[in-house]
Amino acid sequence: MKVTIKAAAERRIRGRYPFGHRGDILDAEAGIGAGEVVDVYAQSGPFLGRGYFNPDGATPLRMLTTRREHIDEGFYRARIRGALARREGRIVGTDALRVLHGEADGTPGIVADLFGTVLSVQFRNAGVERHRAQIVRALQAETGASAAFERSDTGERAREGLEQQVGALWGELPEQVNFYEDDLELSFQPFAAQKTGFYLDQRDNRRLMRGLVKEGEGFLDVYAYTGGFSLHAARAGARPLAIDQDDAALGALEGAARANRVSVGLRLGDALEVLRTLESEKQSFGAAVIDPPTLAKRRDDIPKAKRIFTEGATRALRMLKPGGVLLVSTCAHYIRVEDLLDAARVAASEAECDAEVIGTTYQPADHPHLLSVPESLYLKSILLQKE
Numbered sequence: 001m002k003v004t005i006k007a008a009a010e011r012r013i014r015g016r017y018p019f020g021h022r023g024d025i026l027d028a029e030a031g032i033g034a035g036e037v038v039d040v041y042a043q044s045g046p047f048l049g050r051g052y053f054n055p056d057g058a059t060p061l062r063m064l065t066t067r068r069e070h071i072d073e074g075f076y077r078a079r080i081r082g083a084l085a086r087r088e089g090r091i092v093g094t095d096a097l098r099v100l101h102g103e104a105d106g107t108p109g110i111v112a113d114l115f116g117t118v119l120s121v122q123f124r125n126a127g128v129e130r131h132r133a134q135i136v137r138a139l140q141a142e143t144g145a146s147a148a149f150e151r152s153d154t155g156e157r158a159r160e161g162l163e164q165q166v167g168a169l170w171g172e173l174p175e176q177v178n179f180y181e182d183d184l185e186l187s188f189q190p191f192a193a194q195k196t197g198f199y200l201d202q203r204d205n206r207r208l209m210r211g212l213v214k215e216g217e218g219f220l221d222v223y224a225y226t227g228g229f230s231l232h233a234a235r236a237g238a239r240p241l242a243i244d245q246d247d248a249a250l251g252a253l254e255g256a257a258r259a260n261r262v263s264v265g266l267r268l269g270d271a272l273e274v275l276r277t278l279e280s281e282k283q284s285f286g287a288a289v290i291d292p293p294t295l296a297k298r299r300d301d302i303p304k305a306k307r308i309f310t311e312g313a314t315r316a317l318r319m320l321k322p323g324g325v326l327l328v329s330t331c332a333h334y335i336r337v338e339d340l341l342d343a344a345r346v347a348a349s350e351a352e353c354d355a356e357v358i359g360t361t362y363q364p365a366d367h368p369h370l371l372s373v374p375e376s377l378y379l380k381s382i383l384l385q386k387e
């Protein structure tokens with residue numbers, strides 16, 4: 001089957017940008033099934049490569065290769081091998097890592113996180129759905145995971161016209177998936193946890209904050225999930241307080257704190273409301289992190305997201321001791337470091353203080369940011385120190 005793209009999109013596709021948007025498609029052969037692999041041609045005639053095509057998808061074309069190669073189990077195995085090789089030696093101190101990060105690993109629509117010997121997978125588009133049997137065999141062979149499950153309950157599937165799907169993929173799936181991050185024993189329940197189970201992308205920031213907290217001082221963990229930041233801070237002797245609206249996540253954090261023999265305070269509820277309460281209680285902290293969910297799924301969401309960052313940072317800065325540090329993170333591609341800085345600037349003014357920007361961080365090496373895929377840069381954080 002053949003798809004032709006317009007001249008304007010050709011340069012992007014030649015520059016390895018993997019997405020063909022609706023307006024980029026000049027012509028598609030009749031009868032292409034959702035997610036079928038097609039040959040992609042430029043308007044001027046030359047062959048550009050192969051990709052998945054979903055006539056009804058929000059993003060119809062997802063490029064896979066610039067060559068005339070078969071998209072089969074061997075193709076997926078080679079891509080997984082490449083991804084594992086790129087990560088070799090770059091992720092240390094843990095047995096959990098992201099093995100495949102979608103387009104940035106040349107595997108559009110596949111996200112796979114390995115926790116110890118258990119693999120957690122998401123199939124996010126019609127192309128990978130069509131090839132799921134080959135992909136599952138390839139993942140099993142290349143990762144050597146003893147068991148795997150899928151958490152294909154993501155918003156992206158709905159935009160591809162696919163049902164949500166959750167279940168075991170192979171092996172004997174434990175009720176609880178165990179792994180470690182530095183000296184912390186961590187776990188989650190495969191079908192009760194958020195996303196793939198755990199936010200591996202904040203690993204480096206958790207370590208960064210652990211190095212900055214002070215013994216005996218309060219640590220404010222806003223949007224804590226299962227409290228990765230809190231557990232690290234507690235290990236360093238701080239007194240964490242974790243806020244999240246997910247009851248099950250805070251329950252899991254309680255269990256993890258017990259298992260690791262540390263103590264973490266919990267507040268269930270909307271983050272901004274809890275922050276207002278803490279402020280009225282005149283609480284104070286030596287360090288804080290604000291790590292909300294994706295607040296901007298589209299460009300239009302940016303102003304609202306900035307307002308949430310501003311209120312959160314204002315309240316956190318007011319409760320921080322002089323010299324205390326605040327990490328503000330965004331996992332939304334559309335929110336730039338500059339947006340975080342803008343929000344922080346307004347927040348500092350509201351809190352009637354100043355702060356130094358002592359760091360800017362990005363996602364870790366197992367969540368690659370590929371130059372040709374601007375969308376693959378998503379996790380950005382600024383680190384502030386209150387004057």
Ligand SMILES: C[S@@+](CC[C@H](N)C(=O)[O-])C[C@H]1O[C@@H](n2cnc3c(N)ncnc32)[C@H](O)[C@@H]1O
Pocket residue numbers: 194198199202223224225226227228229243244245246249269270271272291292293294331
């Ligand atoms: C990106 S995750 C946080 C990950 C966490 N910091 C970690 O290191 O594992 C965002 C969290 O925000 C929580 N959340 C979303 N909206 C919220 C709200 N309005 N108030 C409180 N928590 C919220 C979600 O339940 C989720 O656990």
